Amino acid sequence: MKTIEWKEGIVVTIDQTKLPTETIILKMTSCGEVAEAIKTMKIRGAPLLGAAAGYGLALAAYHSNAKTKGQLMKELIASAQALRRTRPTAINLFWALERVLEKARGAEGDVATAVSLVIDEAEKIASEDVDINKAIGKHGSPLIDDGDTVLTHCNAGRLATVDYGTALGVIRAAWKDGKNINVIATETRPLLQGSRLTTYELLQDGIPVTLITDNMAGYVLSKGLINKIVVGADRIVTDAVINKIGTYTIAVLAKENNVPFYVAAPESTFDLERSSKNVLIEERKADEVVRFNDVLVAPTGVEVLNPAFDITPLKYVSAIIYEKGILHPKEFRRLQLNKN
Numbered sequence: 001m002k003t004i005e006w007k008e009g010i011v012v013t014i015d016q017t018k019l020p021t022e023t024i025i026l027k028m029t030s031c032g033e034v035a036e037a038i039k040t041m042k043i044r045g046a047p048l049l050g051a052a053a054g055y056g057l058a059l060a061a062y063h064s065n066a067k068t069k070g071q072l073m074k075e076l077i078a079s080a081q082a083l084r085r086t087r088p089t090a091i092n093l094f095w096a097l098e099r100v101l102e103k104a105r106g107a108e109g110d111v112a113t114a115v116s117l118v119i120d121e122a123e124k125i126a127s128e129d130v131d132i133n134k135a136i137g138k139h140g141s142p143l144i145d146d147g148d149t150v151l152t153h154c155n156a157g158r159l160a161t162v163d164y165g166t167a168l169g170v171i172r173a174a175w176k177d178g179k180n181i182n183v184i185a186t187e188t189r190p191l192l193q194g195s196r197l198t199t200y201e202l203l204q205d206g207i208p209v210t211l212i213t214d215n216m217a218g219y220v221l222s223k224g225l226i227n228k229i230v231v232g233a234d235r236i237v238t239d240a241v242i243n244k245i246g247t248y249t250i251a252v253l254a255k256e257n258n259v260p261f262y263v264a265a266p267e268s269t270f271d272l273e274r275s276s277k278n279v280l281i282e283e284r285k286a287d288e289v290v291r292f293n294d295v296l297v298a299p300t301g302v303e304v305l306n307p308a309f310d311i312t313p314l315k316y317v318s319a320i321i322y323e324k325g326i327l328h329p330k331e332f333r334r335l336q337l338n339k340n
């Protein structure tokens with residue numbers, strides 16, 4: 001099964017908060033349910049947020065009783081607004097909403113035609129994501145050598161996308177190309193996407209993986225135990241990569257220890273209109289930090305900081321792997337100049 005699927009007016013996905021101990025399938029029939037699933041992290045990971053946002057609008061359209069295109073458009077705009085309020089940092093969500101709304105705006109003919117255009121566009125976003133991830137894997141695999149140990153942070157795998165993954169897509173492709181590799185996965189506090197999701201995916205595929213806590217990254221890098229680092233991204237802006245909290249620490253440590261630091265992400269993650277100072281970094285509830293698996297691990301009432309993402313300046317990035325190839329920071333800057 002793909003991480004998210006459309007089945008005639010129902011969006012089917014897996015509740016990622018329960019993995020790896022329970023496999024709970026969610027069947028959503030309204031855009032509100034999709035928005036709630038995103039807010040509560042049942043659905044997470046930048047490309048998957050894009051696909052889910054598209055499907056949220058597809059549900060709104062499919063179940064709409066609108067009699068005119070104007071009315072349908074109003075409902076879609078309201079649904080898009082609700083989805084925009086779920087999580088602010090990954091640009092893929094906003095990108096997908098714009099893409100589907102644009103289709104609806106340009107629809108000619110009756111309401112039924114507009115509804116089917118919206119659903120088709122959401123389906124397209126989801127199916128393209130799989131091809132894009134495979135292309136990222138193909139371009140990234142040559143960067144990984146036989147015998148490498150590759151560190152990855154958070155989960156940029158099948159579960160963070162519709163299928164295959166971005167950073168884990170590169171690892172999967174290298175493995176499929178016959179390279180004998182090992183993966184080190186950081187646990188990724190506070191929500192443990194690395195220990196719960198990345199190790200689960202890699203074990204399922206039979207790719208050797210070792211779990212470390214986040215604060216062990218410096219030690220393993222300094223001991224020469226890591227040859228490459230590959231992570232995903234939630235937004236790549238003109239001066240930085242924005243990804244799961246802890247990425248910046250690993251990138252700085254990588255430079256200090258001369259280990260290549262690669263970012264694997266689709267072009268839909270690029271935000272060439274903004275620099276990092278203009279991006280809202282999501283702050284999540286204190287509860288995620290003061291509790292570990294529902295057990296209180298801090299004194300009641302302690303002040304907590306819980307940013308979900310951090311900002312890695314491009315000077316720490318060896319290359320960005322995307323569906324069209326490899327971009328070294330200089331080439332990424334050239335791409336920006338060509339766009340503007």
Ligand code: MRU
Binds near residue numbers: 154155161
């Ligand atoms: O808070 P999350 O779990 O949505 O954060 C996910 C990440 O930071 C991933 O590294 C990123 O979205 C890339 S996923 C291919």
